[in-house]
Amino acid sequence: MSEENNNFDVQIQRHVQGAGRSFTLDVSFQTAARQTVIYGPSGAGKSLSLQAIAGLLQPDRGHIRFQGQTLFDSQAGIALAARRRGFGYLFQDYALFPHLNLRQNVAFGLRRGLFNPGARRTHPEVEHWLRRFELSELAGLHPHQLSGGQRQRTALARALVSRPRALLLDEPFAALDPELRERMREELQGLLQELQLPMLMITHDPEDLERFGQARLELRHGRITQTR
Amino acid sequence: MNPEAWVALALSLKVAGWATAINLLLGTATGFALARWRFPGRELLDALLTLPMVLPPTVLGYYLLVLLGKRGWLGSWLHEQLGITLIFSWQGAVVAASVVAFPLVLKSARAAFENVDPQLERAARVLGLSEAAVFMRVSLPMAWRGILAGVLLAFARALGEFGATLMVAGSIPGQTQTLSIAVYEAVQAGQDASANTLVLITSLSCIAVLLSARWLAPQRSAA
Numbered sequence: 001m002s003e004e005n006n007n008f009d010v011q012i013q014r015h016v017q018g019a020g021r022s023f024t025l026d027v028s029f030q031t032a033a034r035q036t037v038i039y040g041p042s043g044a045g046k047s048l049s050l051q052a053i054a055g056l057l058q059p060d061r062g063h064i065r066f067q068g069q070t071l072f073d074s075q076a077g078i079a080l081a082a083r084r085r086g087f088g089y090l091f092q093d094y095a096l097f098p099h100l101n102l103r104q105n106v107a108f109g110l111r112r113g114l115f116n117p118g119a120r121r122t123h124p125e126v127e128h129w130l131r132r133f134e135l136s137e138l139a140g141l142h143p144h145q146l147s148g149g150q151r152q153r154t155a156l157a158r159a160l161v162s163r164p165r166a167l168l169l170d171e172p173f174a175a176l177d178p179e180l181r182e183r184m185r186e187e188l189q190g191l192l193q194e195l196q197l198p199m200l201m202i203t204h205d206p207e208d209l210e211r212f213g214q215a216r217l218e219l220r221h222g223r224i225t226q227t228r
Numbered sequence: 229m230n231p232e233a234w235v236a237l238a239l240s241l242k243v244a245g246w247a248t249a250i251n252l253l254l255g256t257a258t259g260f261a262l263a264r265w266r267f268p269g270r271e272l273l274d275a276l277l278t279l280p281m282v283l284p285p286t287v288l289g290y291y292l293l294v295l296l297g298k299r300g301w302l303g304s305w306l307h308e309q310l311g312i313t314l315i316f317s318w319q320g321a322v323v324a325a326s327v328v329a330f331p332l333v334l335k336s337a338r339a340a341f342e343n344v345d346p347q348l349e350r351a352a353r354v355l356g357l358s359e360a361a362v363f364m365r366v367s368l369p370m371a372w373r374g375i376l377a378g379v380l381l382a383f384a385r386a387l388g389e390f391g392a393t394l395m396v397a398g399s400i401p402g403q404t405q406t407l408s409i410a411v412y413e414a415v416q417a418g419q420d421a422s423a424n425t426l427v428l429i430t431s432l433s434c435i436a437v438l439l440s441a442r443w444l445a446p447q448r449s450a451a
Contacts, residue, residue: 056350095351099369109355114364162356173414 005032007166007198009060012052012062013070025049027223028062031200033215035192038202040219046202047092049219050168052202054089055082066166083112088159092171094151098144102154103139106130109162111133129157148176156191167192173208185211229327233425235402237433238409243318243393243406244386247325251333251382256375258336260367274337281331285391292324292396313394321397321404325389329382336378353371373444380441 008042011028025045039048051057053064058079064072071080096105107117109124117123119140130136133153142214144153152172159167172188173181187209192199201212202219209216218226262274280288295302296314306312314320344367352362390408399403399413407430414423 031382034248051350054354056353082350083356083358087354088352089354091351093347095345095347097348097351097366108352108365109357112356112361116365116369158355166285192281 003029006030006065007032007034008052008053008200009063009065010049012049012059012064012208014048014052014057014059014061014151024185025052025059025122027052027219027222027224029217029224029227031215031217033149034198035212035216036200036218037209037213037215038200038224039206039209039213040202040204041126042204043080044219045157045222046204046219047170050089050170050200050202054087054168055085057078073151086162088162088164090152090155090159090169090172092140092169092174094143094149094155094175096154096158098143101137101140102146105143105154105160106135106157118180122136122202125161126154129161133157136198138148149180152176153187156188160195164197166198166200171205173205174203188212230425232401232410233429234420236251236405236407236426237429239318239402239405240387240407243321243325244383244389247386247389248379248383250259250322250326251330251386252375252379253256254332255263255378255382258335259334259339259375260341260363262334263338263341274334275336276369278331280329281328284365285328285389286395288327289324289392289395292327292392296320297395316398316400316404318397318404321389321393321406324392324396325386328389328392332382333375333378334362336381337371337375340374341367342376343374344370349446371406380437380444384437384441387433387437388430404427 001214009030012025014025016023016025023045025047025048027049038046040050048057052059052072059072059074060073063070063074066085070078071078072078072086097108100108101119103122103126104117104119106129107121107123109213110123110125111117127136131140133156135150135153136155137148138146138201143154146154173184176184185208191197199212201208213228214228216228217224232290258277262270293315294300296306298304298307298313298315299366303314306314312319314323330402348370349364352366388408390412393404393406394409394412399405399409401410405413407426411423411426411430414420414426
């Protein structure tokens with residue numbers, strides 16, 4: 001398997017100290033699959049791994065490559081900032097900006113300057129994704145006025161509008177009730193098919209693993225213990 | 229009403245206004261640094277910067293005299309290099325009022341920034357924003373209510389500043405005699421009518437500021 005065929009090539013170590021717990025993350029895997037799922041119990045280091053890949057957490061040692069491009073390499077002294085990695089990130093609680101309306105949330109990444117987009121400013125790309133997720137009618141509302149499913153769609157639209165080269169998903173369905181969870185799984189699966197977008201998901205839900213995992217990794221106590 | 233009262237009020241507003249503007253910038257910046265960056269001595273620095281809130285104003289005034297006086301290390305440098313003398317000037321009163329009111333902005337700014345969910349800042353970084361843009365577009369808009377409440381308290385505190393100001397700037401009518409110092413002088417001189425007016429003006433201004441601060445304060449996380 002040549003290097004460029006890998007979507008993710010990760011080999012990192014990071015020591016974390018905090019709140020009475022000392023923890024060593026020692027994760028290494030390579031995956032050529034379009035859809036990779038990392039499965040494991042909470043506290044295994046899933047979120048830390050995903051944050052390291054996104055550039056939100058700096059590993060002590062190792063490397064992170066995506067489709068042959070080095071994003072982080074401790075020996076070569078390379079550490080690309082999160083904003084330059086070009087990933088879309090779906091946070092577990094969606095992390096929508098409470099002070100901005102839905103349209104501004106979706107448009108957030110299109111303008112990189114010092115000021116937020118105006119409340120009523122429209123942009124074709126933004127309007128496209130609002131329509132695609134049936135959010136156009138709600139575009140003036142603020143996140144706390146939305147249902148769980150609408151929040152997730154908004155977060156997805158916000159991630160996709162900047163045309164990411166891969167999607168990183170942190171427990172994407174954990175915050176939803178069971179019925180909605182099933183519907184959103186189908187919606188996401190359809191979307192990933194349609195866009196042919198590589199994704200890396202972390203989850204503790206075996207159902208997510210079953211549905212999304214073309215490549216399946218198991219993470220326990222900060223280490224990858226099983227690869228399928 | 230006697231014109232001296234208006235002069236004193238105008239001077240008080242000028243001094244408190246400058247002190248508040250300085251604290252808005254320095255207090256917000258320091259509060260953000262203390263909330264976001266971990267460095268050795270962080271809590272010690274916070275304690276030192278909060279000291280003006282608990283130290284007797286006279287002690288603070290003495291420190292400032294030692295520092296800013298003609299023979300003080302900062303005062304002598306300012307005098308020799310830039311020809312600036314802060315002691316017994318309204319600018320000196322601004323320095324005194326700023327130092328006294330600084331902790332109020334610092335404390336509320338730090339608390340307000342610590343209340344901002346770090347996840348939101350991470351989301352902004354992944355979406356392509358620089359650190360400056362994350363601050364301007366996420367951290368500051370989420371924290372500004374808390375900061376503003378502290379800034380208004382600092383304004384009220386600066387408006388009422390007496391001890392340190394008297395020691396550093398003295399009591400020169402029309403130049404450094406602020407409202408609170410004018411009250412003291414009027415009472416000392418037995419001018420009851422004048423004292424009454426001054427006290428009333430001071431109380432009303434402070435009530436107005438406190439009401440505005442209260443109106444801004446209910447800062448339940450607008451999730």
